[in-house]
Amino acid sequence: MTSIKYFLFAGCIIFSTVCRAQKRNQAVRELNHVVELMNAFSLCNQDWYFDAVQLQKAMNRSSQKVNESYFYCSKTQHSGLLSYTNIEQTFRFKEITPNAQNQIPAYQADYIPWLEARETVLKVLSKPKNEYSAFAPFLNKYLASTDSLYATHEALNEYVSEKKFRSDKGFETAKSILRTHGRWFRECYVNSKELDSALVDYCNFHYPPFGTHKELQQGLQELNLTMIVLMKWEKELYAENMSNTAKYDARIRQLNAEGLKNDSLYLYKTRGYGVLHSGFWLHTRYRTFYTSMQSRIYWFASSRFPSEPYLKQSQQAYNDFVRSYNAIVEDYNDYIAIADGLTFRKTSDCCLSPSEIDTNQNVLLMAPKLLYKFEYTEEINEPLPKDSVPSNLSKEELLIQQAAPHHLVYLLDASSSMNESGKLSHLKENAVNLVNMQREIDRISIVTFSGKSDILLQSVPCNQKKHIHEKIEHIHAFGQTNIQRGFETVKSLLASDKLEKGVNAVLLLTDGEFLLNAETQALLNQLKSDSIAVYFIYLGKPLGKKQAKAFQKTYTDMGVVLYDTNKIDLKEALLKVATQ
Known part of the structure; x- marks a missing residue:
C-alpha cells in the first residue's frame, strides 16, 4: 500500500512538473508572437526606407527639370495584380484592396506577413487576461507608430504613382511627406527598442529557461x-x-x-x-x-x-x-x-x-530585427562632376573608377564540397567587397551549378547593392557537380544580357579540378568567339608542382585565365578580373 502511495505521489509530481513546463513554454511562444510581428514589420520598413530615399534622389536629380524616370516606388515597381488559391482570406485586412476579379495589387502582397502577425498579437492583446498586459503600453505605442508609418508611406505611394510631382511646385508636398517619414521612422525605432527591452525583462523575470x-x-x-x-x-x-x-x-x-x-x-x-x-x-x-x-x-x-x-x-x-x-x-x-x-x-x-x-x-525568446534609419534634410550636397574622381578613394576603388564598364558573370560551384573550410563564406565576403566598390554602369550576374543550374542574379546594376548583397548572402551549397549545365545557363544568359559597350567576363569559381568534356569545351569556345573572357578561379587545396603546371597548361591552351587562390589572394583575383 505504501509503495502504491509513493508511486501515486511521484506521478503527481511528474504530472505537475510537465504541466508547469507546458504552461511556461506556451507563454514564451505567445511572447515570440510579438517578436515575429517586429520581424515581419522590419521587411516592410526596409522597403519603405528605400522608397523614401528614392523620392529624395528623384527630387534632387529633378531640381532643375522634372525627369519622370527617376520617380518610382513599391507601388509602381510592383504594379501587377496577384491572385492565388485562398487569397480571399487576406481581404479581411483593410490594407488589402481587391478588385472585382478577386485580385490584389502585387505590392500589397508584401504587407501580408506583417498584417497576419499583427492580427495574431491583437487577438492576444484583446483578451481580459493575457501575457502582454504587463508591457501593453510599450506594445500599443509600437503598434501606433508602425500604423502611422504605413499611412505615411501610402501617401508616398500615391504621390509617385499618381504623378503628383508634375504639379508639385518646389516639391513642397514631397518634402512634407518625407519630413513625416523621418518622424515615424524615428518613432518606430525608439518604440521597437523600448518594446524589446520590456519583453526581455518580462520573459527573464517570469519565464526564465529551465535548467x-x-x-x-x-x-x-x-x-x-x-x-x-x-x-x-x-x-x-x-x-x-x-x-x-x-x-x-x-x-x-x-x-x-x-x-x-x-x-x-x-x-x-x-x-x-x-x-x-x-x-x-x-x-x-x-x-x-x-x-x-x-x-x-x-x-x-x-x-x-x-x-x-x-x-x-x-x-x-x-x-x-x-x-x-x-x-x-x-x-x-x-x-x-x-x-x-x-x-x-x-x-x-x-x-x-x-x-x-x-x-x-525549453522554448526561448527570439531576437527582433533592427529598423532602418531615415532622416530627411534639405541640405544639398553638390554631386561630383562626371569626370572627377574623389580624392579619398583607395587604390582598389581608383582602379574600379578608371576601368571600362564590366559585366561579371559568376559561375559558382554550389556543390557540397564548397561548405568545407569556409570556402563559400570566403567567396561571399570577397564578392560583396567587390560589389561595394563597383559602379552603376557595372553589372553582375550569378549562376550556380550543382546537380542543376540556377540564375540568382541576371545583369543587375551594381548600385543595387542591397538586392545583390541579399542574394549573395543566401547562396547555399549542396548536391553534386554538373559544370556543363552551368555553362549552358551562362551562354543563354549572355545571349540576351551581354554588355554591348564594355567588358563581359565569366568567372568559373570552384574547388574542383575539371576535365571538360567536348560539349562543355564547345560552349566555352562559343563564349570566347563572342568576345567574352573566361576566368577559372580555383578555390581548392594546394596542388603539387607537376600537377599545378599541367593544370595551368590545360586552361591556357583553352584560352582561359587561371587564378589559383593558393598563390593569389581571392580579393586580388576578383579585382584583376573587374579592372582588366
Whole structure:
C-alpha cells in the first residue's frame, strides 16, 4: 500500500512538473508572437526606407527639370495584380484592396506577413487576461507608430504613382511627406527598442529557461556574446559614432573563431554531430551562425560609404549595418527554434523519426530585427562632376573608377564540397567587397551549378547593392557537380544580357579540378568567339608542382585565365578580373 502511495505521489509530481513546463513554454511562444510581428514589420520598413530615399534622389536629380524616370516606388515597381488559391482570406485586412476579379495589387502582397502577425498579437492583446498586459503600453505605442508609418508611406505611394510631382511646385508636398517619414521612422525605432527591452525583462523575470538542455543553453550563451557586441556597435552607429568600428570588428572576429573552436568541445554530445548538411541539428545551426556571419558583417569595417545628395554618410553606413545584422538575427533565431519541440517536429517531420525528436524542450525568446534609419534634410550636397574622381578613394576603388564598364558573370560551384573550410563564406565576403566598390554602369550576374543550374542574379546594376548583397548572402551549397549545365545557363544568359559597350567576363569559381568534356569545351569556345573572357578561379587545396603546371597548361591552351587562390589572394583575383 505504501509503495502504491509513493508511486501515486511521484506521478503527481511528474504530472505537475510537465504541466508547469507546458504552461511556461506556451507563454514564451505567445511572447515570440510579438517578436515575429517586429520581424515581419522590419521587411516592410526596409522597403519603405528605400522608397523614401528614392523620392529624395528623384527630387534632387529633378531640381532643375522634372525627369519622370527617376520617380518610382513599391507601388509602381510592383504594379501587377496577384491572385492565388485562398487569397480571399487576406481581404479581411483593410490594407488589402481587391478588385472585382478577386485580385490584389502585387505590392500589397508584401504587407501580408506583417498584417497576419499583427492580427495574431491583437487577438492576444484583446483578451481580459493575457501575457502582454504587463508591457501593453510599450506594445500599443509600437503598434501606433508602425500604423502611422504605413499611412505615411501610402501617401508616398500615391504621390509617385499618381504623378503628383508634375504639379508639385518646389516639391513642397514631397518634402512634407518625407519630413513625416523621418518622424515615424524615428518613432518606430525608439518604440521597437523600448518594446524589446520590456519583453526581455518580462520573459527573464517570469519565464526564465529551465535548467535542462545544457548543450543548447551553453551554445546560446556563446552566440549571445557576439549578439551583445553587435547590439553595442549598432547603438553607436545609430548615434553617428563610427570611431569604434575597428574595435568591434576585431572583437566579433575573435568571438567567431572561439565559437567555431568551442563547437567541437561541447556540442559533440548533441544528435547529428558531424552531419554537416542537415539543418535540423543543433550543431549545424550553431555552426551556421558563425560561418554565415563571415560573409554578412566582416566587410563592414573596411567599407567606404560615398555620400549621396541629401543623405548623411552615417545614415547610409548604419543602414548597411542593419542589413547585415538582420541576416545574422535570422541565423540566431534558427538556433533558438530548435529549443521549441513543436517547431522542431514540424521542421524535421520529413526526415526524422518521432524517437529522434525531443518535443518537451525549453522554448526561448527570439531576437527582433533592427529598423532602418531615415532622416530627411534639405541640405544639398553638390554631386561630383562626371569626370572627377574623389580624392579619398583607395587604390582598389581608383582602379574600379578608371576601368571600362564590366559585366561579371559568376559561375559558382554550389556543390557540397564548397561548405568545407569556409570556402563559400570566403567567396561571399570577397564578392560583396567587390560589389561595394563597383559602379552603376557595372553589372553582375550569378549562376550556380550543382546537380542543376540556377540564375540568382541576371545583369543587375551594381548600385543595387542591397538586392545583390541579399542574394549573395543566401547562396547555399549542396548536391553534386554538373559544370556543363552551368555553362549552358551562362551562354543563354549572355545571349540576351551581354554588355554591348564594355567588358563581359565569366568567372568559373570552384574547388574542383575539371576535365571538360567536348560539349562543355564547345560552349566555352562559343563564349570566347563572342568576345567574352573566361576566368577559372580555383578555390581548392594546394596542388603539387607537376600537377599545378599541367593544370595551368590545360586552361591556357583553352584560352582561359587561371587564378589559383593558393598563390593569389581571392580579393586580388576578383579585382584583376573587374579592372582588366
